[in-house]
Amino acid sequence: MVSDMFEKTKTKRFIYPTKGVCPPEIHFKITDGTLEEIRFVGGGCPGNAQLVARLLKGKPIEEVLKYLVGIDCRNGTSCPDQLAAAVSATENGRLKPAESFRVHTDPSAGQRIGLIGALEGNIAVLEKLIEGMHAGGVETIYCLGNQTGNSADNHRLIQKLRKQKIYALQGENDWCYAQGQENESMPPLEQKERDWLLQLPQVLSFQMQTKKGIAFFGDYIQRLPDYSDFEPFALEMNMVCGLTDFMQDETVFPALEAMIPQFQADIIVFSQLKKWGNWRIAGKDFISLGPAWDANRLSWGQLEVADEEIEFKIMKAETEGG
Amino acid sequence: MAESVKVLPQDIQEIIEVREWDMRTREGVQRFRELKAKSLPSVALDGDLVYEALIPMQEELIDEIRRRYKEKNRNE
Numbered sequence: 001m002v003s004d005m006f007e008k009t010k011t012k013r014f015i016y017p018t019k020g021v022c023p024p025e026i027h028f029k030i031t032d033g034t035l036e037e038i039r040f041v042g043g044g045c046p047g048n049a050q051l052v053a054r055l056l057k058g059k060p061i062e063e064v065l066k067y068l069v070g071i072d073c074r075n076g077t078s079c080p081d082q083l084a085a086a087v088s089a090t091e092n093g094r095l096k097p098a099e100s101f102r103v104h105t106d107p108s109a110g111q112r113i114g115l116i117g118a119l120e121g122n123i124a125v126l127e128k129l130i131e132g133m134h135a136g137g138v139e140t141i142y143c144l145g146n147q148t149g150n151s152a153d154n155h156r157l158i159q160k161l162r163k164q165k166i167y168a169l170q171g172e173n174d175w176c177y178a179q180g181q182e183n184e185s186m187p188p189l190e191q192k193e194r195d196w197l198l199q200l201p202q203v204l205s206f207q208m209q210t211k212k213g214i215a216f217f218g219d220y221i222q223r224l225p226d227y228s229d230f231e232p233f234a235l236e237m238n239m240v241c242g243l244t245d246f247m248q249d250e251t252v253f254p255a256l257e258a259m260i261p262q263f264q265a266d267i268i269v270f271s272q273l274k275k276w277g278n279w280r281i282a283g284k285d286f287i288s289l290g291p292a293w294d295a296n297r298l299s300w301g302q303l304e305v306a307d308e309e310i311e312f313k314i315m316k317a318e319t320e321g322g
Numbered sequence: 323m324a325e326s327v328k329v330l331p332q333d334i335q336e337i338i339e340v341r342e343w344d345m346r347t348r349e350g351v352q353r354f355r356e357l358k359a360k361s362l363p364s365v366a367l368d369g370d371l372v373y374e375a376l377i378p379m380q381e382e383l384i385d386e387i388r389r390r391y392k393e394k395n396r397n398e
Binding site for chain 2: 222235238239254258259
């Protein structure tokens with residue numbers, strides 16, 4: 001595996017957790033021994049960072065290292081110095097290529113988990129949902145994306161999500177914002193908000209009793225440039241998104257059943273369809289989240305442990321609007 | 323399923339080309355959908371889904387391959 005690190009014929013993507021500088025991560029690619037797509041994520045001086053990225057694009061790493069190393073900005077290091085450390089770490093094998101999609105594990109083992117479908121920038125709905133969920137004894141809340149949408153409140157929604165102890169997952173809109181490729185009709189966001197969206201997990205792994213669950217938005221993850229069919233949970237996503245069309249094609253359920261013994265997860269939750277659904281096949285639970293609001297009604301999903309079994313419920317509450 | 327194809331007699335091996343799709347991959351799933359298959363394992367001959375959810379007896383598979391081969395080469 002380590003020898004792969006030095007293979008210079010294939011693009012590899014890296015995410016480096018920085019030390020002592022403003023941006024917590026540096027994302028970059030190495031293709032044929034040259035640097036590409038450098039991005040200082042989550043803070044720092046965006047103008048300078050973009051200049052560094054442009055100047056270094058396509059440059060051989062052995063050529064650029066001498067210019068980067070040893071520059072001091074704060075704490076005896078700097079963004080260029082951290083980039084040098086990152087590149088060196090790829091060379092000595094301490095930094096391995098990034099996973100093809102970002103998986104986060106919720107370390108707590110929840111007894112009652114609240115699941116929110118696409119919020120699409122609707123902060124009023126989020127606030128009412130949080131209120132309703134807490135009143136109902138929900139311990140942990142997962143928002144499955146899209147967090148952003150064609151809404152002037154995207155910014156406020158992001159602020160709210162950041163303040164609350166809520167697991168927010170990246171949806172397709174959020175990914176587009178993170179890449180600066182959002183639809184023209186979508187309102188602009190500041191760079192730091194785009195960076196926050198970029199850093200959101202694309203898959204959340206969680207534990208309930210003895211069951212392992214995963215939550216994700218939908219099939220845009222399969223279209224990510226570095227997506228691998230063989231990473232953990234890719235099989236579950238390929239079966240849900242590609243084989244069964246988000247469980248809408250029941251004719252292929254026999255094939256799904258044949259593949260299920262290879263699954264790592266027991267509970268698979270997704271939200272792209274914006275349509276409620278719950279299927280239990282060969283002991284696995286497949287859950288499609290519906291819209292967070294519809295007409296004058298708020299909806300969320302609730303997973304809970306009851307009599308040592310996992311139960312899924314669709315919760316609804318009347319509201320005056322959202 | 324692939325094993326049952328690999329052990330076909332040499333004269334059959336010479337007239338066929340075998341391609342196996344991995345159902346764990348997006349490519350495999352796409353091919354499965356194109357063939358309008360429903361179950362696993364599935365075998366398609368010349369792009370036609372012929373066996374689904376079962377492994378045919380070797381003789382049955384050989385007969386079907388020969389039949390198709392003859393049909394394709396009838397005018398040659």
